[in-house]
Amino acid sequence: xxxxxxxxxxxxxxxxxxxxxxxxxxxxxxxxxxxxxxxxxxxxxxxxxxxxxxxxxxxxxxxxxxxxxxxxxxxxxxxxxxxxxxxxxxxxxxxxxxxxxxxxxxxxxxxxxxxxxxxxxxxxxxxxxxxxxxxxxxxxxxxxxxxxxxxxxxxxxxxxxxxxxxxxxxxxxxxxxxxxxxxxxxxxxxxxxxxxxxxxxxxxxxxxxxxxxxxxxxxxxxxxxxxxxxxxxxxxxxxxxxxxxxxxxxxxxxxxxxxxxxxxxxxxxxxxx
DNA sequence: AGAGGGATCTTCT
DNA sequence: GAAGATCCCTCTC
Numbered sequence: 001x002x003x004x005x006x007x008x009x010x011x012x013x014x015x016x017x018x019x020x021x022x023x024x025x026x027x028x029x030x031x032x033x034x035x036x037x038x039x040x041x042x043x044x045x046x047x048x049x050x051x052x053x054x055x056x057x058x059x060x061x062x063x064x065x066x067x068x069x070x071x072x073x074x075x076x077x078x079x080x081x082x083x084x085x086x087x088x089x090x091x092x093x094x095x096x097x098x099x100x101x102x103x104x105x106x107x108x109x110x111x112x113x114x115x116x117x118x119x120x121x122x123x124x125x126x127x128x129x130x131x132x133x134x135x136x137x138x139x140x141x142x143x144x145x146x147x148x149x150x151x152x153x154x155x156x157x158x159x160x161x162x163x164x165x166x167x168x169x170x171x172x173x174x175x176x177x178x179x180x181x182x183x184x185x186x187x188x189x190x191x192x193x194x195x196x197x198x199x200x201x202x203x204x205x206x207x208x209x210x211x212x213x214x215x216x217x218x219x220x221x222x223x224x225x226x227x228x229x230x231x232x233x234x235x236x237x238x239x240x241x242x243x244x245x246x247x248x249x250x251x252x253x254x255x256x257x258x259x260x261x262x263x264x265x266x267x268x269x270x271x272x273x
Numbered sequence: 274a275g276a277g278g279g280a281t282c283t284t285c286t
Numbered sequence: 287g288a289a290g291a292t293c294c295c296t297c298t299c
Contacts, residue, residue: 094291096291103291104291105291112284112285113284114283114284114285128283128284128291129281129282129283130282130283130290130291130292131280131281131282131289131290131292131293132280132281132282132283132290133280133281133282133292133293134292134293136291136292138291149291151291185292185293186291186292187292187293188292188293191293229291230291230292231290231291231292232291233290233291
């Protein structure tokens with residue numbers, strides 16, 4: 001299986017120096033981002049700066065739907081083992097509410113080995129494998145077994161690395177992926193950001209490889225489209241609930257619901273200009 | 274542009 | 287044993 005071998009090779013190349021994550025962390029504190037090797041930079045300064053800009057436990061401690069909306073416009077940051085930082089603005093999310101939600105992995109309130117992270121403290125990552133080949137990443141919210149699925153990102157920094165990671169999982173020689181194709185889908189963003197099962201149960205408020213920072217321009221209520229979730233098939237009424245949220249008009253969203261956007265406009269949610 | 278099928282494996286019945 | 291919070295490739299209109 002040449003395809004699989006190629007994937008593994010790419011992955012191990014990227015993670016070649018990650019055998020001792022704690023040592024890596026210490027080294028990273030002593031080096032300035034961007035390869036500046038000025039020897040006198042203070043690690044205390046760097047630590048302080050990081051802490052102040054990271055979204056904290058208070059932010060994640062919100063009811064599921066609120067958190068799903070609050071994520072829009074915020075920034076996911078991933079530090080690769082080689083030191084490169086990937087930045088992506090969150091533009092599409094889905095809320096999975098827990099026990100009562102028939103489409104949730106935590107439906108019926110049942111906790112299993114797979115979904116354990118959904119029951120952990122808000123800000124915990126829940127990463128699961130889907131269809132045997134892909135991964136999806138969620139963030140635990142307030143509420144028993146509730147979590148928010150990250151569906152699409154607008155890539156901001158580290159696009160070359162994202163393209164490499166995305167290309168590694170395809171077989172045929174293809175044209176270079178456009179920017180909008182890098183992170184527009186739950187498993188695509190996991191590929192682009194190098195997120196796999198190893199990130200399950202990690203804490204976004206503490207982890208050294210992945211975290212979130214506040215976005216610059218946060219959307220208002222009128223910029224957010226609320227519509228049905230993707231890929232949950234026949235789950236009765238739960239398939240119909242508006243639990244997917246995305247930024248209106250953003251070209252990095254994976255699935256646009258034109259019909260819903262028209263309905264919202266007709267209802268007067270869209271400001272007339 | 275849209276429909277259809279294959280890939281591939283963990284989880285739960 | 288079957289299904290699954292997906293993606294990619296190919297075929298057809």
